[in-house]
Amino acid sequence: MFPCDFAWGAATAAYQIEGGWQADGKGPSIWDTFCHEGGRVCEEQTGDVSCNSYELWEKDLACIRRLGLTHYRLSLSWARLLPDGTTEHVSQKGVQYYNKVIEDLLSCDVSPMVTLYHFDLPQSLQNRGGWKAAAMATIFDSYARFCFQTFGDRVKLWITINEPYVCAKLGHEDGIHAPGLKEPGTAAYLVGHNMLRAHAMAWHSYDSLYRPTQGGVVSLAINSDWLEPLHPDCADDIAASRRCFAFTLGWFAWPLFVTGDYPETMRAAIDTQSRKLGYNGEPRLPTFSKHEPPVFGTADFFALNYYTSRKVKAGLECRQGMSMKSDRDAEEVLDPEWSICGVAWLAVVPCGLRKLLKYIKDTFHDPVVYITENGFSQVGPLVMEDAQRAEFYKDTIQEVEKAIGEDGVNVRGYFAWSLLDNFEWADGFSSRFGLFHVDFSDVGRKRTIYRSGLEYAKVISKYKAMYSKP
Ligand code: BGC
Numbered sequence: 001m002f003p004c005d006f007a008w009g010a011a012t013a014a015y016q017i018e019g020g021w022q023a024d025g026k027g028p029s030i031w032d033t034f035c036h037e038g039g040r041v042c043e044e045q046t047g048d049v050s051c052n053s054y055e056l057w058e059k060d061l062a063c064i065r066r067l068g069l070t071h072y073r074l075s076l077s078w079a080r081l082l083p084d085g086t087t088e089h090v091s092q093k094g095v096q097y098y099n100k101v102i103e104d105l106l107s108c109d110v111s112p113m114v115t116l117y118h119f120d121l122p123q124s125l126q127n128r129g130g131w132k133a134a135a136m137a138t139i140f141d142s143y144a145r146f147c148f149q150t151f152g153d154r155v156k157l158w159i160t161i162n163e164p165y166v167c168a169k170l171g172h173e174d175g176i177h178a179p180g181l182k183e184p185g186t187a188a189y190l191v192g193h194n195m196l197r198a199h200a201m202a203w204h205s206y207d208s209l210y211r212p213t214q215g216g217v218v219s220l221a222i223n224s225d226w227l228e229p230l231h232p233d234c235a236d237d238i239a240a241s242r243r244c245f246a247f248t249l250g251w252f253a254w255p256l257f258v259t260g261d262y263p264e265t266m267r268a269a270i271d272t273q274s275r276k277l278g279y280n281g282e283p284r285l286p287t288f289s290k291h292e293p294p295v296f297g298t299a300d301f302f303a304l305n306y307y308t309s310r311k312v313k314a315g316l317e318c319r320q321g322m323s324m325k326s327d328r329d330a331e332e333v334l335d336p337e338w339s340i341c342g343v344a345w346l347a348v349v350p351c352g353l354r355k356l357l358k359y360i361k362d363t364f365h366d367p368v369v370y371i372t373e374n375g376f377s378q379v380g381p382l383v384m385e386d387a388q389r390a391e392f393y394k395d396t397i398q399e400v401e402k403a404i405g406e407d408g409v410n411v412r413g414y415f416a417w418s419l420l421d422n423f424e425w426a427d428g429f430s431s432r433f434g435l436f437h438v439d440f441s442d443v444g445r446k447r448t449i450y451r452s453g454l455e456y457a458k459v460i461s462k463y464k465a466m467y468s469k470p
Contacts, residue, residue, distance in 0.1 A: 034180055
């Protein structure tokens with residue numbers, strides 16, 4: 001049974017839906033640059049217009065109301081608010097836009113959950129070294145303070161950074177996300193480190209300067225698959241799946257919730273590999289300075305993005321060269337029983353979410369949890385009667401209910417990804433995650449609810465009705 005104040009939500013991110021990439025003085029972000037360079041995104045698509053939510057916000061609001069959401073998770077475009085990334089220049093038009101969004105939500109009784117950073121660094125900050133630069137932490141802190149100061153009287157749920165793992169790995173190791181750097185085995189660790197420092201500084205700013213009057217909560221959204229050994233009795237597979245957890249979920253959750261430092265397994269694996277390679281430079285996994293605000297304890301809740309599961313096996317990978325993959329030294333495989341939805345990486349495993357929630361409860365001291373993203377994509381011929389996705393949401397929500405009722409996990413909210421079909425990063429518009437279809441060939445970007453959206457709306461209204469009964 002879900003608690004009566006459970007957050008029923010859906011999520012989006014600024015670059016994926018807003019468009020208006022140059023509107024009203026907005027500065028360019030690394031995703032604008034990355035898409036415009038060409039050769040990076042499916043069919044050279046860009047987020048220049050996307051769902052055009054910058055101009056069509058009222059249409060999004062109508063979708064939110066149609067679903068009956070109690071919460072809506074959106075992200076702020078840093079470069080729309082601060083075109084060069086610094087608080088020296090504030091765009092009042094940007095401030096007005098988000099003020100309107102927030103006020104419209106509140107007037108419809110929908111609580112905003114606001115993400116400060118969802119992959120779209122202002123390009124001017126990338127030009128100063130981006131997330132690899134240590135200075136980024138204090139620059140982010142100034143931006144965060146600006147947002148708390150400007151919107152915090154009305155926003156009570158904050159996410160500082162969305163998925164540092166994805167920013168670090170896909171953007172700086174694999175080069176398939178902006179800023180497109182391929183520096184295997186080094187840059188991602190540095191980026192992850194600076195993101196944790198930035199998050200911690202912003203959390204401390206909120207805690208001391210804003211929480212006393214604003215009373216909200218702040219966290220960082222961590223993505224994780226559910227991982228389990230391919231052969232549950234094989235010691236090597238068990239160790240490999242522990243290592244995989246350490247290199248994904250643990251990388252960020254361990255410092256925040258357990259020790260203030262990276263998982264020992266992760267550091268040991270990287271150090272071993274460095275020695276093997278005869279690497280003598282600075283430790284690739286940085287250490288936290290005692291002179292900076294501590295990272296430990298800087299998450300007021302656990303913000304989890306869960307999409308899929310993997311089985312893990314050991315020993316087959318050759319540990320050659322410098323890369324995160326050889327540091328991790330474990331191979332992830334799919335269970336042939338799992339069906340795949342649209343994109344190849346997304347095996348449909350709703351029960352993995354329940355297992356992961358239990359793992360989080362046991363490992364990270366029973367935190368309050370919000371599932372800040374979870375979804376299912378459609379690729380190929382368009383199906384408005386998307387029964388498979390409707391089924392997926394029903395099954396997943398049941399698993400969350402069991403996690404709460406049977407495992408005692410303190411889950412307070414669930415946000416479907418995504419409200420709308422949108423710009424799915426390197427996959428462009430080919431992969432559709434929306435509860436609403438968006439017609440990208442229509443100037444008005446018509447939104448039409450999918451069957452899965454109707455079903456999600458029914459679930460929400462069922463629970464709302466239960467609570468309103470005398
Ligand atoms: C991201 C979203 C993305 C979704 C589906 C998450 O990694 O936060 O921006 O669209 O997954 O790929």
